[in-house]
Amino acid sequence: MRDLDTLPKAELHLHVEGTLEPELAFDLAARNGVELPFADVRELRAAYDFRDLQSFLDLYYATMAVLRTARDFTDLTLAYLERSVPQGLRHVELFFDPQAHTGRGVAFEDVVDGIGEGLRLGRERWGVTGGLIMCFLRDQPVEDAARTLQAAATRRGSLLGVGLDSAEVGHPPALFADVFAAARAQGLHVVAHAGEEAPPAYVREALDVLGVERVDHGVQAVHDADLLRRLAAEQVPLTVCPLSNVRLRVVDRLEEHPLHRLLAAGVRVTVNSDDPAYFGGYVGDCYRALREAVGLSDAQAAQLARNAVLGSFADQARKAELLAEVEAWVAG
Ligand SMILES: Nc1ncnc2[nH]cnc12
Numbered sequence: 001m002r003d004l005d006t007l008p009k010a011e012l013h014l015h016v017e018g019t020l021e022p023e024l025a026f027d028l029a030a031r032n033g034v035e036l037p038f039a040d041v042r043e044l045r046a047a048y049d050f051r052d053l054q055s056f057l058d059l060y061y062a063t064m065a066v067l068r069t070a071r072d073f074t075d076l077t078l079a080y081l082e083r084s085v086p087q088g089l090r091h092v093e094l095f096f097d098p099q100a101h102t103g104r105g106v107a108f109e110d111v112v113d114g115i116g117e118g119l120r121l122g123r124e125r126w127g128v129t130g131g132l133i134m135c136f137l138r139d140q141p142v143e144d145a146a147r148t149l150q151a152a153a154t155r156r157g158s159l160l161g162v163g164l165d166s167a168e169v170g171h172p173p174a175l176f177a178d179v180f181a182a183a184r185a186q187g188l189h190v191v192a193h194a195g196e197e198a199p200p201a202y203v204r205e206a207l208d209v210l211g212v213e214r215v216d217h218g219v220q221a222v223h224d225a226d227l228l229r230r231l232a233a234e235q236v237p238l239t240v241c242p243l244s245n246v247r248l249r250v251v252d253r254l255e256e257h258p259l260h261r262l263l264a265a266g267v268r269v270t271v272n273s274d275d276p277a278y279f280g281g282y283v284g285d286c287y288r289a290l291r292e293a294v295g296l297s298d299a300q301a302a303q304l305a306r307n308a309v310l311g312s313f314a315d316q317a318r319k320a321e322l323l324a325e326v327e328a329w330v331a332g
Pocket residue numbers: 015018053060165166167193196244274275
């Protein structure tokens with residue numbers, strides 16, 4: 001079996017705020033004079049025991065209070081890249097949650113410019129390509145999302161697309177139909193979290209009403225044979241996050257994860273880390289955990305890596321380059 005860390009990877013489901021390791025959180029708290037509701041790194045890490053998505057989100061939003069300046073966002077992005085590059089990361093389309101920052105008085109431009117500078121340095125140092133996907137918080141009023149899209153006009157050229165995240169159940173995709181239509185009209189790519197905790201109907205709605213090009217998570221689709229056939233027929237990429245699904249108790253154990261069933265149904269599945277600082281691993285760790293728990297073969301790992309390249313928003317030339325890197329790995 002091959003070293004999975006050398007497999008070239010694209011990561012399509014990564015919340016940059018979810019890469020905030022406890023050590024960096026305390027460093028930034030000290031730098032910015034922000035008080036965290038935990039005594040130290042150990043106490044914060046001990047709080048990473050989640051019952052469900054909401055219990056995670058409560059901690060996730062509380063901890064990101066330490067992110068205040070453009071430099072903080074650059075440091076955060078670079079720290080993520082430093083950990084992921086040795087695990088084979090070659091391309092990343094990273095999510096950020098502007099409303100979680102502008103609501104605390106941080107300027108939208110500082111968030112985007114800070115992350116953008118991290119990505120620029122990542123390209124310069126390691127040749128990693130990528131871009132930013134701005135997510136709307138679905139548990140906040142739709143008007144906030146619309147205002148956020150308007151505010152993004154100053155940085156339109158820095159964005160690949162828009163997404164939808166945060167507490168899913170009770171906040172169906174269709175609420176955001178107009179905002180997504182406006183984003184599409186601007187030429188932005190569109191994706192949405194759907195079918196993480198909520199039923200398959202949310203996945204259908206994301207496709208039919210929002211017009212998404214990828215579904216983030218989407219694992220609940222295994223409970224709907226018609227939907228699975230459609231996802232396979234249309235080759236809709238699913239950005240699956242196996243370690244996240246275990247930590248947020250979407251599945252009891254990795255051994256029971258539906259990844260293999262999705263692959264067997266012919267769905268364009270990709271593997272991603274979601275919020276690696278909170279869920280126990282970066283993108284390479286996810287691939288390795290799948291090998292250990294469910295016997296992911298080298299051929300299946302390569303297929304997941306190809307799927308991620310094909311499902312990415314990279315331009316055709318970059319896709320061809322990345323696919324060639326995957327095939328070179330297969331040829332070994
Ligand atoms: N797994 C997840 N689901 C929904 N919103 C999120 N925000 C960060 N991680 C998330």
